[in-house]
Amino acid sequence: MHGLHLTADLQGCPAAAPAMTDRQALRMLCLGAVQAAGLHAVGELFHGFAPQGVTGMVLLAESHVAVHTWPELGAVTLDVYVCNLGSDNSARAQRLLDSLLDAFQPTQVLRQQLLRGMPTEPT
Amino acid sequence: MHGLHLTADLQGCPAAAPAMTDRQALRMLCLGAVQAAGLHAVGELFHGFAPQGVTGMVLLAESHVAVHTWPELGAVTLDVYVCNLGSDNSARAQRLLDSLLDAFQPTQVLRQQLLRGMPTEPT
Numbered sequence: 001m002h003g004l005h006l007t008a009d010l011q012g013c014p015a016a017a018p019a020m021t022d023r024q025a026l027r028m029l030c031l032g033a034v035q036a037a038g039l040h041a042v043g044e045l046f047h048g049f050a051p052q053g054v055t056g057m058v059l060l061a062e063s064h065v066a067v068h069t070w071p072e073l074g075a076v077t078l079d080v081y082v083c084n085l086g087s088d089n090s091a092r093a094q095r096l097l098d099s100l101l102d103a104f105q106p107t108q109v110l111r112q113q114l115l116r117g118m119p120t121e122p123t
Numbered sequence: 124m125h126g127l128h129l130t131a132d133l134q135g136c137p138a139a140a141p142a143m144t145d146r147q148a149l150r151m152l153c154l155g156a157v158q159a160a161g162l163h164a165v166g167e168l169f170h171g172f173a174p175q176g177v178t179g180m181v182l183l184a185e186s187h188v189a190v191h192t193w194p195e196l197g198a199v200t201l202d203v204y205v206c207n208l209g210s211d212n213s214a215r216a217q218r219l220l221d222s223l224l225d226a227f228q229p230t231q232v233l234r235q236q237l238l239r240g241m242p243t244e245p246t
Contacts, residue, residue, distance in 0.1 A: 001132065001191070001198045009124065009240050045168040047182050057180045057187060059170050064180060064189050068124070068206070075124045077239060081202070083191070110241045116200060117132050118233045 002117035003063060003083035004090045006097045010078070012107025015071040019103060023048045026056045029103050030065060034058055037096035039082070039089065062089050067100065076104045081116070125240035126186060126206035127213045129220045133201070135230025138194040142226060146171045149179045152226050153188060157181055160219035162205070162212065185212050190223065199227045204239070 018025035023046045034041050043059035052072060058065040066079040080097045082089035101109065141148035146169045157164050166182035175195060181188040189202040203220045205212035224232065 001193055001196065001200055003200070005130065005202075007128065007237060007239065011241060042172075043168050043170045043178075043180075045166050045180060045182060047166045049165075049184075055166075055182055055187070057166075057168060057182060057189075059168060059178055059180060061172075063191060063200075064178070066180075066187050066189070066204070068186060070124055070208070073124065075240075077124055077126070077186075077204075077206075079128075079202075079204070081189070081200075083200075085193070108241060110239075112237050112239075114130060114235050114237065116130065116233075116235075117198075118134060118231060 001083050001085065003081060004093055005079070005081040005114040005116050006093055007112045008078040008097060008101050009110040010076040010101065010104055010106035011074060013074045013076050013104040015074060017104060020069045020071040020076070021052055021054065023054050026054050026067060026069070029100065030056045030058050030067060033096050033099040034060065034065060036099060037092045039092050039096060065096065076106070124206050124208065126204060127216055128202065128204040128237040128239050129216055130235045131201040131220055131224050132233040133199040133224065133227055133229035134197060136197045136199050136227040138197060140227060143192045143194040144175055144177065146177050149177050149190060149192070152223065153179045153181050153190060156219050156222040157183065157188060159222060160215045162215050162219060188219065199229070
């Protein structure tokens with residue numbers, strides 16, 4: 001299955017940002033960003049860790065989004081994976097990643113990406 | 124946050140395998156494989172698509188697992204992402220990916236990996 005997997009690993013994120021520590025704030029951020037990017041949420045899972053840190057996973061019709069926060073370290077990791085079955089969702093994935101990234105206001109970012117699926121597959 | 128993200132994109136998976144089409148079968152496979160690998164599930168989300176295909180996401184104390192199936196194409200994608208906060212979970216991640224992969228009996232596999240987190244971060 002051809003697709004694009006974008007990751008961003010963030011440092012220097014202000015721990016006071018609600019989405020760093022609050023499950024509901026992270027949920028609103030993720031679902032809003034998915035919708036604004038033109039992608040389609042079909043399920044969601046948000047979890048708060050003790051003593052701190054939250055994780056959000058949004059299942060998309062186009063694949064998935066995952067966010068993990070470590071407020072005690074000012075760290076966040078972002079994953080946006082879209083399959084390109086039927087249409088090329090690459091630009092939407094980029095838009096979604098950018099909007100999540102902007103919300104955490106990091107001082108340092110490592111972006112990486114994987115092209116998913118084998119070259120021999122039909123497109 | 125330092126971590127290891129493993130992916131495998133599978134082709135030629137028999138569509139008759141229960142985990143390709145059945146949400147509960149995929150759930151049992153994923154949760155069993157997580158436990159056998161020595162990792163720790165703290166949340167889960169499994170979704171069946173119409174007319175076919177299932178997705179499973181397991182939130183781990185160590186990060187996450189995601190599985191997407193396309194039985195009509197014999198395709199499956201696997202993600203295992205572990206952060207290495209406190210201990211190196213790389214071998215556990217590899218074991219988990221291998222056991223999921225074996226369950227789908229693909230004829231072709233593309234494996235990739237990303238080292239997550241910035242070199243400048245403290246380990």
